[in-house]
Amino acid sequence: MDQTKKIAVIGGGSWATAIVKMLCENLDTVYWYMRSDYAIEHIKRNDHNPNYLSSVEFKVDQLHLSSDINEIISLADLCIFAVPSAFVYKELENLTVSLKDKIIFSAIKGIVPETGLIVGEHFHEHYDIEFENIGVLTGPCHAEEVALERLSYLTIACADEVKAKFLAERIESDYIKCKISDDIIGTEYAAMLKNIYAIAAGIAHGLGYGDNFQSVLMSNAIREMKRFIKKVHKMKRNINDSAYLGDLLVTGYSGFSRNRLFGNMLGKGYTVRSAQMEMSMVAEGYYATKSAFKINEEKGAKTPILDAVYSILYDNKNPKKVFKKLADKLD
Amino acid sequence: MDQTKKIAVIGGGSWATAIVKMLCENLDTVYWYMRSDYAIEHIKRNDHNPNYLSSVEFKVDQLHLSSDINEIISLADLCIFAVPSAFVYKELENLTVSLKDKIIFSAIKGIVPETGLIVGEHFHEHYDIEFENIGVLTGPCHAEEVALERLSYLTIACADEVKAKFLAERIESDYIKCKISDDIIGTEYAAMLKNIYAIAAGIAHGLGYGDNFQSVLMSNAIREMKRFIKKVHKMKRNINDSAYLGDLLVTGYSGFSRNRLFGNMLGKGYTVRSAQMEMSMVAEGYYATKSAFKINEEKGAKTPILDAVYSILYDNKNPKKVFKKLADKLD
Numbered sequence: 083m084d085q086t087k088k089i090a091v092i093g094g095g096s097w098a099t100a101i102v103k104m105l106c107e108n109l110d111t112v113y114w115y116m117r118s119d120y121a122i123e124h125i126k127r128n129d130h131n132p133n134y135l136s137s138v139e140f141k142v143d144q145l146h147l148s149s150d151i152n153e154i155i156s157l158a159d160l161c162i163f164a165v166p167s168a169f170v171y172k173e174l175e176n177l178t179v180s181l182k183d184k185i186i187f188s189a190i191k192g193i194v195p196e197t198g199l200i201v202g203e204h205f206h207e208h209y210d211i212e213f214e215n216i217g218v219l220t221g222p223c224h225a226e227e228v229a230l231e232r233l234s235y236l237t238i239a240c241a242d243e244v245k246a247k248f249l250a251e252r253i254e255s256d257y258i259k260c261k262i263s264d265d266i267i268g269t270e271y272a273a274m275l276k277n278i279y280a281i282a283a284g285i286a287h288g289l290g291y292g293d294n295f296q297s298v299l300m301s302n303a304i305r306e307m308k309r310f311i312k313k314v315h316k317m318k319r320n321i322n323d324s325a326y327l328g329d330l331l332v333t334g335y336s337g338f339s340r341n342r343l344f345g346n347m348l349g350k351g352y353t354v355r356s357a358q359m360e361m362s363m364v365a366e367g368y369y370a371t372k373s374a375f376k377i378n379e380e381k382g383a384k385t386p387i388l389d390a391v392y393s394i395l396y397d398n399k400n401p402k403k404v405f406k407k408l409a410d411k412l413d
Numbered sequence: 414m415d416q417t418k419k420i421a422v423i424g425g426g427s428w429a430t431a432i433v434k435m436l437c438e439n440l441d442t443v444y445w446y447m448r449s450d451y452a453i454e455h456i457k458r459n460d461h462n463p464n465y466l467s468s469v470e471f472k473v474d475q476l477h478l479s480s481d482i483n484e485i486i487s488l489a490d491l492c493i494f495a496v497p498s499a500f501v502y503k504e505l506e507n508l509t510v511s512l513k514d515k516i517i518f519s520a521i522k523g524i525v526p527e528t529g530l531i532v533g534e535h536f537h538e539h540y541d542i543e544f545e546n547i548g549v550l551t552g553p554c555h556a557e558e559v560a561l562e563r564l565s566y567l568t569i570a571c572a573d574e575v576k577a578k579f580l581a582e583r584i585e586s587d588y589i590k591c592k593i594s595d596d597i598i599g600t601e602y603a604a605m606l607k608n609i610y611a612i613a614a615g616i617a618h619g620l621g622y623g624d625n626f627q628s629v630l631m632s633n634a635i636r637e638m639k640r641f642i643k644k645v646h647k648m649k650r651n652i653n654d655s656a657y658l659g660d661l662l663v664t665g666y667s668g669f670s671r672n673r674l675f676g677n678m679l680g681k682g683y684t685v686r687s688a689q690m691e692m693s694m695v696a697e698g699y700y701a702t703k704s705a706f707k708i709n710e711e712k713g714a715k716t717p718i719l720d721a722v723y724s725i726l727y728d729n730k731n732p733k734k735v736f737k738k739l740a741d742k743l744d
Contacts, residue, residue: 222625224623227625230623232623232625234626235625291563292561292564293663293666293669294565294663296662296663297553297660297662297666298659300658301655301659301662304653322632322636324628324629324744328632331632332628336624413566413654
């Protein structure tokens with residue numbers, strides 16, 4: 083594989099900013115698309131992203147910044163998508179250049195709401211990209227801790243191991259370790275499902291359940307995740323690997339998680355709409371819950387936690403009553 | 414099975430106090446041994462244990478209290494031991510009555526330091542009690558949350574399912590759910606190993622590692638626990654059940670855990686001795702680490718986390734250096 087392939091990051095949020103930082107440890111140039119011209123000008127003048135991880139200082143001569151997604155993608159060989167899943171569909175509508183010969187890595191932890199597909203599948207079905215050119219970059223990893231250069235472990239999944247290794251070598255540094263995986267479907271579903279379980283953890287906390295219950299909830303969640311993923315894509319995987327269990331834990335037990343915060347507000351009595359307005363954003367897990375529920379209507383895995391969260395988010399059910407019933411199903 | 418069997422709790426600490434509270438929801442009389450005559454008098458006069466979970470109010474006419482262990486054991490058919498593992502050997506030396514026809518449940522999360530055995534094995538080998546009369550009562554469960562009547566899930570393990578069910582029915586209440594298991598060896602080793610991993614979590618925190626690392630550590634810990642327990646006692650078990658993974662999480666992520674606190678102090682630079690003096694107690698995991706390490710010298714499971722903690726506690730190795738090496742072995 084050509085070792086000089088150029089790498090682009092698509093997105094201006096905290097996870098995109100963290101990925102650019104990681105790549106800057108190893109590359110002379112990182113191609114970086116973000117929507118906001120203001121943010122780009124700010125980075126050029128002040129060496130940091132004004133909106134996210136602003137403690138991270140960049141060397142601007144390492145960055146090729148643009149608010150033109152076509153410019154950035156046409157310059158790059160490997161594109162890492164790190165926009166919120168709710169925006170990926172719209173961002174891609176702006177494309178005039180072809181993605182056909184690109185290697186696409188998804189760092190998006192969720193589902194494309196418009197198609198109900200995980201991001202890899204979306205690229206495969208709608209942009210005709212072969213699975214061996216599709217990969218996933220996943221945690222467990224809070225962007226905030228990358229900013230602090232706290233030791234973190236990423237999993238880079240790709241059906242083509244050479245491409246996974248290529249990216250892993252460019253991401254690894256003193257504070258980042260990478261593991262290679264060939265489970266692009268499972269790791270991406272895990273990254274999406276964990277947001278639903280983080281909402282569940284938040285609801286439980288908001289309702290006044292304690293740490294004992296939380297640990298039982300997480301123990302049930304990982305078993306549920308295993309059942310779900312097995313139905314969607316059966317292959318040999320250890321669900322207790324960091325990309326699955328670790329990612330669940332870092333989100334479920336996190337103070338940073340917006341999904342957990344969203345759930346917490348629901349547990350405390352906010353309606354779905356008022357919680358979303360209060361947060362002035364929609365948590366990834368909100369869409370993930372609907373998509374996972376729909377997928378599972380066909381697949382039929384036993385998913386009491388997913389079902390409970392779905393009934394609260396989309397059937398307007400009372401969280402207290404739903405969790406009382408859920409508690410009887412956990413063990 | 415005779416449904417009128419009498420139940421005794423041996424121990425005066427927070428976990429013993431929580432168990433007595435749970436039993437008082439269902440029984441007319443609970444037999445309760447504790448060493449301290451002062452505490453007994455205090456409970457009789459003021460309806461609560463002066464030293465532990467003092468918010469829990471007892472109805473004194475439900476309690477048969479005594480500081481004479483022989484009196485309590487001779488009156489009971491089923492004895493739940495809930496003293497710290499460091500004291501169980503000495504407490505048992507005071508016995509003059511026979512344990513031969515008793516059903517013994519261990520709620521002790523650790524190893525008997527004098528014999529290096531888990532408590533069930535200790536009773537089996539040193540008191541000639543058949544395994545079908547030995548059981549384990551395990552979490553995930555902080556006693557403090559039982560005091561608050563927060564929903565908690567216990568696992569009651571016994572080779573004889575009838576006895577496990579008998580106890581489960583007397584423990585269950587509005588806020589306690591019980592699961593039955595036949596894995597008395599595995600659940601007890603899990604309860605002991607989790608304290609070692611809680612020390613590891615504490616050391617990592619003390620050294621400045623963040624949440625990303627912590628989730629990877631726990632994800633590796635559950636895989637290590639599975640390997641260890643499989644070597645010691647091979648049977649079909651789901652390591653992600655609450656009694657194993659849940660118990661690991663509630664301790665590893667806990668602010669209550671004394672083992673985690675102990676580890677945290679080591680990570681911050683305290684010596685083992687000074688951390689123990691500062692805490693004015695020895696954390697269960699301190700003994701567990703030595704015993705587990707010795708057992709594993711024979712069994713040969715891959716246990717990098719256990720080995721790291723052992724080298725810090727017993728070989729006086731530098732936590733920072735040890736964890737730097739450990740980090741390379743995790744994934």
